[in-house]
Amino acid sequence: MSVARKRLTQERAEWRKDHPHGFVAKFARAEEGENKGQQDCLKWECRIPGKKDTLWGDATYPLTMEFTDEYPGKPPKCKFPQGFFHPNVYPSGTVCLSILNEDEDWKPSITIKQVLLGIQDLLDNPNPQSPAQGEPYMLYQQNKEEYNRKVKEQADSYRNQS
Template sequence: MSSLAAKRLHQERVNFKKKRPFGFFARYTTNKDGSQNMMKWRCGVKTEDDGPWKGATVELTMEFSEDYPGRPPKVMLCLIEGKAAFHPNIYPSGAVCLSILNEDKDWRPTLTVTGLLTGIKDLLHNPNPDSPAQEEAFKVYIKEPKHDEWLKKVEQQAEAIKSGKAYEGVE
């Protein structure tokens, strides 16, 4: 592991634990042998109660490369009942389509885990129709100005998350 990536990730974890940003969690994942994996984090974003996700905590993983912070982490939303979040900017695999996660667009090595989680929270509430990643969700989202059908599907996933059944079987 590069010393720059390790040093930066350690410092980010220390800062995260010290500041404890409201509505987020972020921790190292655990390897099969019980050791901590600082290159892969399990994170959560508590959504707004009055937003489309109705206060659900959407979980995700961030996987960092040896080139971090020169390159952004790979961010994947955890599947909800075996399916990707119904969102125009979430690929069917769960990968997040967000410009700050793209090294050819808006990624900057000064971005932090908290900054990324804030960007993901904003994206969950405010999809970007100019950067679709999931065809069905995109078509449903743009079909009507009030997004009623999209909101209904998102609310169903939010209820699954809040019931505790959404992430069953997820490490």
Template sequence: MSERRIAKELNNLKHNPIPNCSIEEGSDLNHWTIKLTGPDNTPYAGGLFLLNVNFPKDYPFQPPRIQFETKIYHPNVHPDGTVCKQLCSLSGKWSPALTIGAVLGAIIILLEEPNADDPVVPSIASEYRFDKSNYDHTAKQWTLQYASCKRM
């Protein structure tokens, strides 16, 4: 069932693409590389971020594992690239009714509106809350340094 479900979701995303996301297909249906462009009006605008998506064997009964391959300065992304667990679709609230498209949409929203109340990097969350201009500056610098299209 897992591979049929993943193939169906991939086909759906090809016909109904998510803004800011493109999927690089490989030979392994259980592993995707996502190219995510930073949303406009965020410090990530103009950046191209690579994400690895790994589907467990018991998908959709277990959530996919998603990790930023590109470094990003964000309170809800661990320095190793793992996306925060409080993202409802990746935490204990996972439901087989959710799709990878919904998860990617939630990640884009998280880039637009970080959740500083439940961070994985408290120091970045504190900066986001109390010194937003410095947060924006640092996030833009990291985007230029690590997510520049010229680097890809």
């Protein structure tokens, strides 16, 4: 078993014992090939709750985490659904966050729990220094009212989907 697979199996066991309320993080099922239907520890299906008393609250957001065999030397790729509305999420859904960038703040000691909590925090606290998507960034900077309306609209679409 590779170092990445051992670490991910260990992190999954730790997660099952102790994880933040409302979060989900589990191995995905392989979609093709000889392992179709079996659990794939290199791909995780996650759900991140919006923080209470924020525009993102009362909704849970789906996220996938994809790891390579180079993990934990290289960070996972974290993706919301395509078209997710947020200044720090690319149109493809990929999250732009310094702790997910090996050239910035990624460290092999960062846990999946820390990544998911960091993404939860990013939802309500966008980083205007690192825009990934034009419209949400411009609205966040120039028209907070419209930005807030779009965030609420998106949150409404993710309520009760768990």
